[in-house]
Amino acid sequence: MTRTRLAAVTAAMLAVVLAGCSGGSDGSTSSEEENSTSAGPVTLTYWTWAPNMDKIAEVWNAANPDIQVTVNKQAGGDDAAAKFLTAAKAGNPPDLVQAEYQMLPSFVAAEAVADLTEEAASLKGEFSDGLWNLVTLGTDSVYGIPQDSGPMMLYYRKDLFDKYGIEVPKTWEEYAEAARTVRKKDPKVYLGTFSSKDPGSFAGLAQQAGGQWWSISGDAWKVNINDAATTKVAEYWGGLVKEGVIDDQPYFTPEWNKALNDGTLLTWPSAVWAPGTLSTNAPDGKGKWAVAPLPQWNEGENYSGFWGGSSTAVAAKSPHKAAAVKFATWLNTDPEALKLLVEEAAVYPAATKGSEALTEAPEYFENQPDFWKQASEVAATARGFTFGPNVNVAYDAFKNAFDKAVQEKSSFTEALNSVQEAAVADMRNSGFQLAQ
Amino acid sequence: MNTTAPRKPDGGRPAGRQRRGRGGAHRVSAAPYLFLTPAVVLFTLFTAVPVGYTVYLSLRKIKVSGLGLGKGSRQEVFVGLDNYVAAIGDAELWAGWLRVLGYGTLVLVVMLGLALLFALLLDSAHVRLARFSRIAIFLPYAVPGVVATLLWGFLYLPSLSPITKVIEIDLLGSGTVVFSMANVAIWGGVGFNMLVLYTTLRAVPRSYYEAARIDGASELQIALRIKIPILTPAIILTTVFSIIATIQVFTEPTALRPLTNTISSTWSPLMKVYRDAFVTGDLYSAAATSIVIAGVSLILSFGFLRVVRNRAFGEG
Numbered sequence: 242m243t244r245t246r247l248a249a250v251t252a253a254m255l256a257v258v259l260a261g262c263s264g265g266s267d268g269s270t271s272s273e274e275e276n277s278t279s280a281g282p283v284t285l286t287y288w289t290w291a292p293n294m295d296k297i298a299e300v301w302n303a304a305n306p307d308i309q310v311t312v313n314k315q316a317g318g319d320d321a322a323a324k325f326l327t328a329a330k331a332g333n334p335p336d337l338v339q340a341e342y343q344m345l346p347s348f349v350a351a352e353a354v355a356d357l358t359e360e361a362a363s364l365k366g367e368f369s370d371g372l373w374n375l376v377t378l379g380t381d382s383v384y385g386i387p388q389d390s391g392p393m394m395l396y397y398r399k400d401l402f403d404k405y406g407i408e409v410p411k412t413w414e415e416y417a418e419a420a421r422t423v424r425k426k427d428p429k430v431y432l433g434t435f436s437s438k439d440p441g442s443f444a445g446l447a448q449q450a451g452g453q454w455w456s457i458s459g460d461a462w463k464v465n466i467n468d469a470a471t472t473k474v475a476e477y478w479g480g481l482v483k484e485g486v487i488d489d490q491p492y493f494t495p496e497w498n499k500a501l502n503d504g505t506l507l508t509w510p511s512a513v514w515a516p517g518t519l520s521t522n523a524p525d526g527k528g529k530w531a532v533a534p535l536p537q538w539n540e541g542e543n544y545s546g547f548w549g550g551s552s553t554a555v556a557a558k559s560p561h562k563a564a565a566v567k568f569a570t571w572l573n574t575d576p577e578a579l580k581l582l583v584e585e586a587a588v589y590p591a592a593t594k595g596s597e598a599l600t601e602a603p604e605y606f607e608n609q610p611d612f613w614k615q616a617s618e619v620a621a622t623a624r625g626f627t628f629g630p631n632v633n634v635a636y637d638a639f640k641n642a643f644d645k646a647v648q649e650k651s652s653f654t655e656a657l658n659s660v661q662e663a664a665v666a667d668m669r670n671s672g673f674q675l676a677q
Numbered sequence: 678m679n680t681t682a683p684r685k686p687d688g689g690r691p692a693g694r695q696r697r698g699r700g701g702a703h704r705v706s707a708a709p710y711l712f713l714t715p716a717v718v719l720f721t722l723f724t725a726v727p728v729g730y731t732v733y734l735s736l737r738k739i740k741v742s743g744l745g746l747g748k749g750s751r752q753e754v755f756v757g758l759d760n761y762v763a764a765i766g767d768a769e770l771w772a773g774w775l776r777v778l779g780y781g782t783l784v785l786v787v788m789l790g791l792a793l794l795f796a797l798l799l800d801s802a803h804v805r806l807a808r809f810s811r812i813a814i815f816l817p818y819a820v821p822g823v824v825a826t827l828l829w830g831f832l833y834l835p836s837l838s839p840i841t842k843v844i845e846i847d848l849l850g851s852g853t854v855v856f857s858m859a860n861v862a863i864w865g866g867v868g869f870n871m872l873v874l875y876t877t878l879r880a881v882p883r884s885y886y887e888a889a890r891i892d893g894a895s896e897l898q899i900a901l902r903i904k905i906p907i908l909t910p911a912i913i914l915t916t917v918f919s920i921i922a923t924i925q926v927f928t929e930p931t932a933l934r935p936l937t938n939t940i941s942s943t944w945s946p947l948m949k950v951y952r953d954a955f956v957t958g959d960l961y962s963a964a965a966t967s968i969v970i971a972g973v974s975l976i977l978s979f980g981f982l983r984v985v986r987n988r989a990f991g992e993g
Contacts (some may be wrong), residue, residue, distance in 0.1 A: 323955040330960075347958065350745045380746065437938050460743050494936050496834045630745050634957045637942055644938035648851050667957070672741040 283564045285310045288325060289339040290317035291389075292517075300581060301568060308564045315339070319633065322347065330354035334556035340385050341551045342375040343441065343628040343636075345532050346455075347383050350630035354554040357383045360566040367574045370623050375547045376552050379457050379627050380460045385552030386569045387591035389582070391512030392545050392616065392623035393445045396519070398507045399531040399608075401430075405507075409533045413477060416508075416536045420486040423507060431488040431500070433508045435478045437643035438491035440636040446510065447471040448546030448624055450538055455629030461676035462629060462668060466661040472654055473538070479646065479653025489647040498522040510535055512548040513589040513616045516603035528608045534619055545623040551593065589616065631667050638663035670672035735744070735760050737966035760965035770966065773946045776855070780945075781923035783859045784866070789915060791863065792870035794909070797900045799871075800878040802886075811875070815868035822865060826932035829861045836852060849937035858929045866922075870915045875913040878904060913985050917978050924974045927951070946970050 256399050287298065293566040296310040302309050313335060315321045322344040328334040329351065340348055348354040361383045365373055368387050376385040397409060405426045410416035420432040436442060447454070454473035456463045467475075479488045488506065491497055500506035501523035509515065519530055535545050553569040555562055572578050579590045590598065602612035609615075629635070642656035642663075668675060738756045745751065764770060795814055799807050817825065833848040835841050840848065848857045881904070889899050905912075927947040934940045942956065943949040947970065954963035 257824050319956060323958070326958055327955065339974075350741070350751070351958065352748065352751065357745075378746065382747070438935070457744060462744060489938070491935070491938060494834070495831060496936070499836050630741075631957070637952060637956050641941040641943065644941060647938050671739060671745070673745050674743050 247266075247558050256431075260548040266494075282306060283308050283561045285337060285559075285561055285565055285568060286335040287312050287339075287568075288315045288317045288321070288335040289313075289337075290321060291339065291513050291582075291586040291588055295522065295579045296585050297572070298577065301571060305568075308561075309569055310337075319636070322332075322633070326351055326353055329556060329558065332558060334552065334558055336556055336559040336561055337569060338554050338556060339551050340554040341549065342547070342625075343444070343632045345376065345552060346378055346628050346630045347633055348554060349378065352557055354384050355557045355559065355562055357555060357562075357566055361386055361570065364570060364574060367594070369593060371623070372550075372591050374627065375550075375625060377585075385554035386566075386573045387550075387552045388573050389514070389550050389588035390591045390620065390623075391445070391514055391547050391589070392620040393442075393449065393510060393512050393535055393548050394515075394545070394616065394619050395533045395535050396509045396511055396515055396530055397533065398504060398526070398529055400529045401504055401507050405430075407432075407507075408537045412540055413536045413538055414570060417454055417486070420481060421484075424486050430505050430507065432486070433510070434488035434490050434492070434497065434500075434506060435647065436492040437489070437647045438493075438640055440639035442492070442510070443474070443639065443643075445512065445546035445548035446474050448626055449535055449544045450474050450546075451544070451624070453626045454635075455627050458676045459628065461674040462669065463676045464629060464661065464665050466635060466664055467654075467657045472657060475653040475657040478657075480654075482647060483650050493518075493522075501582035502526060504529075512550075512589070513620070514549065516605045516612075517587050520603070520605040530606070531609055532606065532612060532615055534615070534622075543622045545619045547623055547625045548610070550589075552591075589620075595669060615656070629664070629668070630673065631664060635660055635664040636669040680868075731964045734961055735968055739959075740962045741831060749830045756961075757814055760962045761969065763962060764966045764969050769943050770946055770949055770969075771942055773949055777924065777926055777945050780855050780859055780926065781920070783856070784862045784923050785916065785919050787859070788863045788866045789870060789912065789919060791867045792874055792904075792915065793912065795867065795871045796874035796878060797904060800904070801896055801900070803896070811872075814871055817828040817865050818872075821866065822861075822928035823932050825865050826861050826929050829857070829864070830933050830936050833857050833933075849933070849939060851939045854933070854937060858933060861929050862923070862926070862934075866919070870919070873915050874908055874911050877908055883906055913982070917981060920978050920981060921974055924970070924977065946973075 285308065287294070289312060295314070298310040298312045315324065321339070322341065325334060325338050325340075326348070329348075330353075334353065338348075338354070340354065345354070352653055358381070363385075364386060372387045372390055377383055395409070402409065405423055407419045408415070409423060410419050416432070423430055423432045444452075444454070447470060450470040450473055452465075452468055452474070454464070454466045454468075454471070456465070478487075482489050488500075490500075492509075497506070501509070501519065502525045504526075511518070519526060523530075533542070537544065543659045553573060555565040555569065559565055572582070573590070574592050574594075576594065576597070579592055579595045582588050582590050583595070583598040587603075590593075596613070596617050599613035599617070602610050606612045638660045639656075643653070645651070646653050646656040665675065736755060736757060737753050738760065740751050740752050740754045742752075790803050795810075798804060799811055804810070820828070832840060835847060835849075838848065840846075847853060852868065885903055886899055889903055895900065925947055926945045928950060930940050930944045931951070934942070934944075942952045948967065950963045950966050953959045953966065
């Protein structure tokens, strides 16, 4: 009798504890099901790190009482991607997520984002082919709606260029020559820095040179991170670092901020979103920085690459796919929303008609009224490439390999080869079909 | 038949008594189990199940087919000990262990040495401002690890650092970064360990020292001959805690990493686990590496205990 009582008590306790564990999720799934079937308002959660996105969502919410969007502010970058993948794995992702182009293939491969072909294929005409390719991954499916893009330009300290008597470099050769000149004139000043912590920036420079890191051929992936174009870029920067004519400290550190701010760093090859970074990280440089197209590999060429940029994707597990696509479509293609994206979120819209909203130069660049004209000219020359399903692995390998190469002043080509090896090994290990 | 019948009452009586006795024992032995239930349930839910799930994950892997895009192209499959073989065969993990060994030795020796020194000084008869010093030494322990690392990190950065203005040294260079990191851990850890040792010392009856003084012992002799032997169990305890903490080093290198290019994403074994699980998205090999780390951690702490057991507890 005591034994049965003991068993009963144990069972009851277990039942209580287990019920406590599972109660929450049970409740939420049933309410979500109700939402999707009943006519009541749908509530969508949206993970994004673009500033003021909550204000833009408010405009939508006021006009669409049936579809209410709640913005959940995220930290950007790799952490945001990891968090979304983890949430998707755990089964409670947000309905909408800001997905950087290079992370989208990982999201697709992990089956974390929904295929939006049915709802969004008609939007193709709103975007340039290059950008549209980034959300289709070169397939017939659509995995996200492009939001912003980051064509790269050369940001430089106009006042100090004048002071040191340097012309804005038109080719990378001239850039190297200018780097040497600067060191001669003032040994405390660098023309630029190579950041081993920003594979995204390096990818943009590789795109400019014509690199194609991943591509799909038939039913197999082709990985070519150390192709001739990219090797050329790696050798170029490796040479400059070894020679000591450019700095080797990573971007986005307090050290780098200080250099941007106090005029000991004269250029930053960066994307169209750089004014935001400059105005917060280098407030003293306001009105002193200017923008020009990236230096070219061959005289007379006119190419750029993309650094960053993101799309709006819908989680595969979202019960409100149609509503989510509706909001994402409005956000990224409606003229009113594009205007808000430019003014509130300070992004460079991916939609072609977004350039209409870009009239006034960013405050930081008030000395350059044609800022957006320059930007849209550069954007037209930017070439991208397909990102593979394990960009995260390649980028992590990039950071470790180039950190080491910078530290030991060793060969950047070797570092690049090790990134290629790491990416291929990872894909082979996972079982991806690889083309030879 | 005939012979069994008369035996029955004889044999039945002791059997009946036994049964009753056993029944009584049941009633007595049920209570301990009942008392144990909360602990067992909590242990099961919060330790055994998660560990079990980690072990389960560590035996599996995602297998991709074709391009890996689209539905059904990824499958979770059972791979046996493959992940363990990969984890143990990974040179980067062992390089990480070596780095942590160097770092850990540095931290353990300096941190516990300082903690012992401070505890003895604070406990000595001639100390002034004991209260203030105690709090001042303990205070860094209350600073969260990330904050402490960033605080020191800014002091290490060449263009911001007041230190590098006085002496020309790159505190985040490949040769120096381990010392800079150890410094953060020591700064944060000395106070706690000192407090453990100091509290033990305060529990020692003062009469021991009086007796020693009457016998002509100096303060130094009292410290070496009486206090340190009394402290041995506490020193061992703090050492075991510190060994476990240094094996798990993660906060300092992770928080310093964005400031320098000398720390890789796999600098310590635990950083590799984080990298695998959340950066490269391979939960399965991260699970296997976690189990390996737990194993090494257990071996090191119990190994240390075994080595010193006789000294610490054998006499007691």
